[in-house]
Amino acid sequence: MSQHLTKLQTRQASRLDPDRLFPAEPTLRSLARDLYETVRDLPIVSPHGHTDPRWYAENESFPDPAQLFITPDHYVFRMLCSQGIDLDSLGVPRADGSRAETDGRKIWRIFAENYHLFRGTPSRLWIDHSFEQVFGWTGRLSAETADEAYDHIADCLTRPDFRPRALFERFNIEVIATTESPLDDLKWHAAIRDSGWTGRVVTAYRPDAVVDPEFDGFAANVERFGELAGEDATTWQGYLAAHRERRAFFKSFGATSSDHGHPTARTENLSPADAEALFQKALKGTCSAEEADAFRGHMLTEMARMSLEDRLVLQIHAGSHRNHSGPVMATFGRDKGFDIPTRTDYVRALKPLLDAVGMEKDLSVILFTLDETAYARELAPLAGVYPSLKLGPAWWFYDSPEGMRRFRELTTETAGFYNTVGFNDDTRAFCSIPARHDVSRRVDCAYLATLVTTGRLDEDEAFEVAQDLAYRLAKQAYRL
Amino acid sequence: MSQHLTKLQTRQASRLDPDRLFPAEPTLRSLARDLYETVRDLPIVSPHGHTDPRWYAENESFPDPAQLFITPDHYVFRMLCSQGIDLDSLGVPRADGSRAETDGRKIWRIFAENYHLFRGTPSRLWIDHSFEQVFGWTGRLSAETADEAYDHIADCLTRPDFRPRALFERFNIEVIATTESPLDDLKWHAAIRDSGWTGRVVTAYRPDAVVDPEFDGFAANVERFGELAGEDATTWQGYLAAHRERRAFFKSFGATSSDHGHPTARTENLSPADAEALFQKALKGTCSAEEADAFRGHMLTEMARMSLEDRLVLQIHAGSHRNHSGPVMATFGRDKGFDIPTRTDYVRALKPLLDAVGMEKDLSVILFTLDETAYARELAPLAGVYPSLKLGPAWWFYDSPEGMRRFRELTTETAGFYNTVGFNDDTRAFCSIPARHDVSRRVDCAYLATLVTTGRLDEDEAFEVAQDLAYRLAKQAYRL
Amino acid sequence: MSQHLTKLQTRQASRLDPDRLFPAEPTLRSLARDLYETVRDLPIVSPHGHTDPRWYAENESFPDPAQLFITPDHYVFRMLCSQGIDLDSLGVPRADGSRAETDGRKIWRIFAENYHLFRGTPSRLWIDHSFEQVFGWTGRLSAETADEAYDHIADCLTRPDFRPRALFERFNIEVIATTESPLDDLKWHAAIRDSGWTGRVVTAYRPDAVVDPEFDGFAANVERFGELAGEDATTWQGYLAAHRERRAFFKSFGATSSDHGHPTARTENLSPADAEALFQKALKGTCSAEEADAFRGHMLTEMARMSLEDRLVLQIHAGSHRNHSGPVMATFGRDKGFDIPTRTDYVRALKPLLDAVGMEKDLSVILFTLDETAYARELAPLAGVYPSLKLGPAWWFYDSPEGMRRFRELTTETAGFYNTVGFNDDTRAFCSIPARHDVSRRVDCAYLATLVTTGRLDEDEAFEVAQDLAYRLAKQAYRL
Known part of the structure; x- marks a missing residue:
């Protein structure tokens, strides 16, 4: 990245504090800086995230700045929404696919006029970093500079060196994982492979659509799942076989992990008969909320058993109350910034899975939480004793300087560094990836x-641990 | 305040560290000091509190130092009680109105002898600040200095410049809100208005006595409520009309907010028929605990709907287990320091209200918590997306340097600064108001x-945010 | 300790940072150092712990380094286990008493090769401190230095000045409490007393085996308990009398406290008839889980009542999910590092006991928690008002620099310093005692x-509070 930036920076001095996020005290700051110098240019390993494989497959230019920075970034539009700015006026797509506002510049101006709302937030850090390090624009966004920034970025986006593959290479990404449903045919991954491009983009197996009885269209999803796998997935054994088959298919596109986004961390280890009975109820749509939850919980244990066979790492992202606002869900659909964390229990919830397979050294289960109160009390003690458990990095609302600091302070004393797995950027905001790893x-x-x-x-x-946290642990924990 | 203090301070050097509560690291400290210099003398906006409007109406001298600093301040007598000092010996009024000890000097001496108990507490900060900045006494309270302090303060209290209105003006209070029941006739507010004094004292609408079926004398309260409002409040529609009427009456005395002190943050959005049925059970005293809770929860949504009409800001102070000690409640009655915070859920609890009116831009609901664990996990994410929600400042046990620091660290990254509402002193300890805002x-x-x-x-x-947090946000959020 | 160490330290410079755990900022560091200098050499008061009285009674040499540092220390073997190292290979005793590996040097080498796992943990601090301050070995443990360290320590252990009593004296222990079951005949305590050695070793009354209906062999335990007490403990009155008798017996061996390790902080205050009925069910083994919990809860109130008579301090260590792993429990038995904290409620849980005896000034109940979220929200407010309640120090996973810092930051503002009780090392790792108090x-x-x-x-x-926290409060709170 350095050559490109040197050229750009002759135009304007950097606004980014080179010592940002280091302690103010000079002795600490000096050592933090020395440590950072040894890891700042390490390649990015991104073992879990949500970038779109189509970008890398087609390598088309990104559309306008608003569609890059605002419309798809729920961190951005949720904050604007919180201050009374309509999602419609930001061009956020409605559930029916329509967009009330499509003029990127209009959307951008709203964002710019309200940029003060992001003071003190990680979004501000990521966006400022992207503006300067990715696009070479060193102004501060405001009503006054809105058009200048828009024009600058829009101009960049027309250039070949701002296409996805060029940015991927400039960002020094060694490997990035995307996340797909078992119902996905992975055609974009196939296209990447067939293109001859050498960037390493792998998939990950995210089977919510076929393990959650409450997922929209569950029964139809399972049917389609069986077709893709060449199994009769409407029988319990066929369903399990279809998972094995699709996991193997995902592995053939580089997958080293599965991922599971459940409302709680509940696990179950049911008898085959009980599991099968629940599965049949789920297909018929007659599961109670409790039964649906039990089935999801049992499937985590089944996935863990498959992981013992095929060595996929199992990620659990638990604890979000999805789509909290009824009206927003009705109008705009899922993933519109209204997912709110809830209290999560891990100690009782994980016991069935852990009693079944928790002492297996070859199993790797990575736990994420949105309930920080569980870090010191539950998660660090669990990860600090079970060989199968590791702690994922600070997630989502905690993927921030204070959140990351608390993560280390709350987990290291009990779980150490080596039961953690390095960093995940976990983002669909492509340009923020370098900024997030840098933070x-x-x-x-x-x-x-x-x-x-x-x-x-x-x-x-x-110095050794710094390398581990920035690079080695992610590769090792995710078997990349 | 400066001229008065200059005169006093020639008598004795200040004991207050001018850099108190600033970070020790010199660069940080210097900038904190520069920021503080620009906000230290801003007027005090006190949008929520419990001072007595009678003070401003009558403008009588405060009684003796013990009745000013000890007897009414539950922060003070609870700490003394925790170390085995009888509430009786501190002159705390019993439920029957009697006081076992009425000699202010005796009470003061107990306080002074035990002043070391307050080391490291915010009470110590507030009291030392009051002694010096309000009364010009710069000693350190102890058994040795007890009488000197008592005499000094008692002497001040006899002087006209220590009467409530003079202190109000010296404290540079631009506006202060008191809190009254709908059953209050607001006669002291009327007296203030009629007196021609220009100090701005407004009321706030706190209807616990007529919305909580478990409140002492609920049915009688509702009857009286109807009389005051000129409505038949024993019917559901009459009851709602009475609220509208009393809210308007409170607005005529400057009210810009209502306030609701519920044990939980539960809300409900019942059908009119269900609400009416519960209300009738409540009047008959036949509500179960669950039904009483549901009724309180529904009334929050009703209040929010009325707020959309009359623009009163709605405050929710949730999460206290009131009057925890049975024996103390029996002997001394309510508000004797035995209110203990409990875990509070907001995500599920607020959903009914938020689904009903949460996306309304003109609604302003201010949330307070006694469960800090909800800040980063629930409250910041909720306030960071719903246009109607704002976060109240650190409350009660958290109205302290560490509590306030955690509030910012736990909320800013997700909710930013502009979903918070500045500071509330929330106190009945008049002399502590400047100290609390200063902290x-x-x-x-x-x-x-x-x-x-x-x-x-x-x-x-x-520098801009400092102004916002110290002054502008409180005015704006409370529409003052 | 100084003379001994001076001699050792001429051999090799210290690796311990003399300013460890002090803030980096020079002004803070300098004052922290000055404060520490006045408390560093104060005698150790250890009012709660798990060292073996047999050590002091027999004064035999400790066995090999592995049996001193690894096999009995669940902090150590749990971290090794978490990274896939078999408990068997560490010589951890199985439930049947057998040990798969008995070669201390082999075990030690595994530990040494994996010493990096302890980076950032308190175990690392304690062990490095023990190596240097107790044994005078100043290397850093690793695969390379494993044998050197082993030989050095093994050699020390053969010497008279490394026997338990010599270390006790060198550690400057003024008094240490062990913890015994009422079924224990206290023969080792008797032997200590009879030996004429002047080291003060007292017992503490830990009646879990006879108050917890779910404890292995409860009914048989109660029968034996009655025999030891000379009471028919199978009747409710006889059972209570047996407690009084055994408490008095424990007091005759210096006990000043009882200790209660319950899964929750639940208390009950049942009528005598209800308590007796539950007790009879417990003896018959027919209690439901709920009834067993209620009985344990009631016994806390009974113990509190007895404390009012005999002045034993009552400790409650609540909130651990014991023996979380089914397979490990089956193979290795209790206390193998798989005790995991859970969320704990105190506000409702303690109310029955507090309503019964909470306002008693002569009662001293010391609360410990594994749920840090309760400190600011529940425990500090409770201890900050009830005269009978005090807060125990940061416990177990929180007995660490960050845990202790959070303890102070979360409790002091509400409960002050004088509702806390100084430090407990709470350990069976004898050589870590000076290190823990030092931290x-x-x-x-x-x-x-x-x-x-x-x-x-x-x-x-x-300076005064520093003395209180390091020495005075522990003596006072535990009546030592």
Whole structure:
């Protein structure tokens, strides 16, 4: 990235503080900076995220700045919504696919006029970083600079070096995982492979649509799932066989993990007969909420058993109350910023799975939480003793400087560093990827500098751990 | 305040650290100090509190120092009680109105002898600040200095410049809200208005006595409520009309908000028929605990609907287990320091109200919590997306330097600054008001200095946000 | 300790940072150091722990380094287990008493090769401190130094000045409490007393085996309990009398406290008839889980009543899900690192006991939690008002620098310092005792330095509080 930026930066001085996110105290800051210098340019390993494989397959230009920065980024439009700005006026797609506002510049101006709302948020950090490091624009967004920024970015987007593959290479991404449903034919992944491009883009197996009885169209999904797998997925054994088949298919496109977004961390280890009975009720749509939850919970244990066979790493992203607003769900559909975290229990919830397979050394289950209160109390103690468990990084609302700091402070003393798995950017905001990894590396180096300066870690160890957290652990934990 | 203090301070040097609550690191401290200098003398906007309007109406001298600092301040007598000092010996009124000890000097001496108990507490900060800034006494309270302090303060209290209106003006209070029941005739507010004094004292509508079926004398309260409103409040429509009428009456005395102190944040949006049926059970005293809770929850939604009509801001103070000690409740009655926070759910609890009116831009619902664990997990995400929701400042046990710091660290990254509403002192301890606002301004400036110094906010923005947090947001959020 | 160490340290420079755990900022650090200098050499008061009285009675040499540092320390073997190292290969005893690996050097090498796992954990702090301060070995443990460390420590262990009593004296332990079941005949305590050795080792009354209906062999335990007490403990009155008798017996061996390790903080205050009925069901083994829990809860109130008679301090250690892994429990038995904290409610749970005896000034109930979220929300407010309640120090997974810091930050503002009870090491790892107290003293001094430097406490007060926290409060709260 350096050559490109050098050229751009001759135009205008950087607005990014080179010491951002390092402690203010000079001794700490100096050591944090030294640590960071050794990891800042490491390749990006992105083992879990939501970028669109079509981008890499087609390598078309991204559309206008509003569609890059605002419309698809729920961090951005939720904050604007919270201050009374209509989702319609931001061009957020409605459930029927229509968009009330399609003029990118109009949308951008609303964003720019309200940029002060993002003060103190990670969005501000990511966006400022993207503007400067990706696009070379070093102004501060505001009503006054809205058009200048828009024109600058729009102009960049027309250029070949701002197409997805060029950015992928400029971002120094060693490998990135996308997330697909078992119902996906992975055609974009096939196209990437067939294109001869050498960027490493792998998929991940996210079977919510066929393991959650409450998912829209569950029965139809299972039927289609069986067709894709060449199995009769309407029988319990055929259904399990279809999972094995589709997992293998996903592995053939590089998948090293599955991912499971459940409302709770509940697991079950039912008898085959009980599991089959629930499955049949689920197909008939007669599961109670409790039974649906039990079935999802049982499927985590089934997935863990399959992981023991095929070595896919199992990720659990639990604890979100999805689509909280009834009216917004009705008008705009899913994923419109109204997913709100809830309290999550892990100790009782995970016991059935852990009693079944938790002591297996070859199993790797990565836990994510939206309930920080569980880190020190439940998750670090669990990950700090079960060989199969690891802790995923600070997620979603906690993918932020304070959230990451709390993650380390709340988990390290009990689980250490080596039961954690490095960083996930977990984003569909492509241009924010370097910024997010940069934030993570800075916060971890600040934490390590604090440990060294307060006599809790030797300095040579801190340099080694910095490499682990920024690069090695992600590759190792995700078997990449 | 400055001229008065200059005179007093020639007598004795200040014991207050001018840099208190600023970070120790010199760069941070210097910037925090610069920020604070621009907000320290801003007028006080106190949009929610419990001072007695009679003080301003009658403008009589406050009684002795013990009745000013100890007897009415549950922060003070609860700490003394925790170390085995009888509430009786502190002159705390019993439920029957009697006081076992009425000698102010005796009570004061107990307080002074035990002043070390308050080390590290916000009470210590507020009281030391009041002693010095309000009364010009710069000693440290102890058994040795008890009488000196008592005599000094008692002497001040006899002087005209220590009467309520003089202090109000010296404290530079631009506006203060008191809190009254709909059963209150607001005669003291009327007296203030009629007196020609220009101090701005407004009321707030706190209808617990007529919306909580478990409130002492609920049915009688509702009857009286109807009489005051000129409505038959024993019918559901008459009851709602009475609320509208009393809200309008409160507005005529400056009210811009209602306030609701519920044990949980539960809301309901019942059908009119179901609501009416519950209301009739409530009047008959036959509600189960669950039904009483549902009725309270429904009334929050009714109040929100009325807010859409009359623009009163709706405050929810949820999560306290009131009067925890049975024996203390029996002997001393309510509000004797035995209110203990409990876990509170907001995500499910608020959904009925939010589904009904949460997307309304003209509605303003301000949420307070005693369960800090909900800030990052539930409240910041909710306030960070619903246009009607704002976060109230750190409340009660959290109205403290560490509590305020955690509030910012736990909410800003997700909700930003502009979904918060500035500071509330929420106190009946009149002399602590300047101290409380000062603590808040200092802690916020320390936080802002940290953001700037770690590259998360530009310096010019920090100065603007400091004004917002100390002054503008409170006026704006409370429509004052 | 100083003379011994001076001799050892001429061999090799210290690896321990003399300023460890003090803030990095120089002003804070300097004051923290000054405070620490005044408490570092205070005698150790250890009012709650799990060292074996047999050590002091027999004064035999400790066995090999692995059996001192690894096999009995669940902090150590749980972390190794979490990274896939078999408990068997670490020589952890199986439920049947057998040990798969008995070669201390082999076990030690595994530990040494994996010592990086402990980076950032308190175990690392304690072990490094023990190596250097207790054994005078200043290397860093690793595969390379494994044998050197093993040989050094093994050699020390053969020497008379490394026997338990010599270490006890070198550690400057003024008094230490062990923890025994009422079924214990306290023969080792008798042997200590009869030996003429002047080290003060007291017992504590831990009646889980006879108050928990779900404890293995409950009915038989109660029968044996009655025999030891000379009472018919199968009747309710005889059972209570047996408690009184055994408590008195424990007091004759110095006990000043009882201790209760319950899964929750539930208390009950049943009528005598109901309590007796539950007790009879418990003896018959017919209690439901709910009834067993209610009986345990009621027994806390009975114990509190007895405490009012005999002045034993009552400790409640609540909130652990014991033996979480079914397979590990089956193979290795209890206490193998699989105890995981859970959410704990205190507000409702403690109300029955507090309504019964909570306002008693002569009662001292010390609360411990594994649910940090309860500190600011529930425990500090409760301890900050009830005269009978005190807060125990940060426990178990929180007995760590960050855990201790959070404890102070979350409790002091509401409960002050004087509703806390100083430090507990709560350990069976004898050599870690000085290290643990040292960590606590350092963290508290760092906290006090922060209060002073930010204008929240006067400097002279900080020196006084430092003494309180390091020494006086433990003696006072535990009546030692």
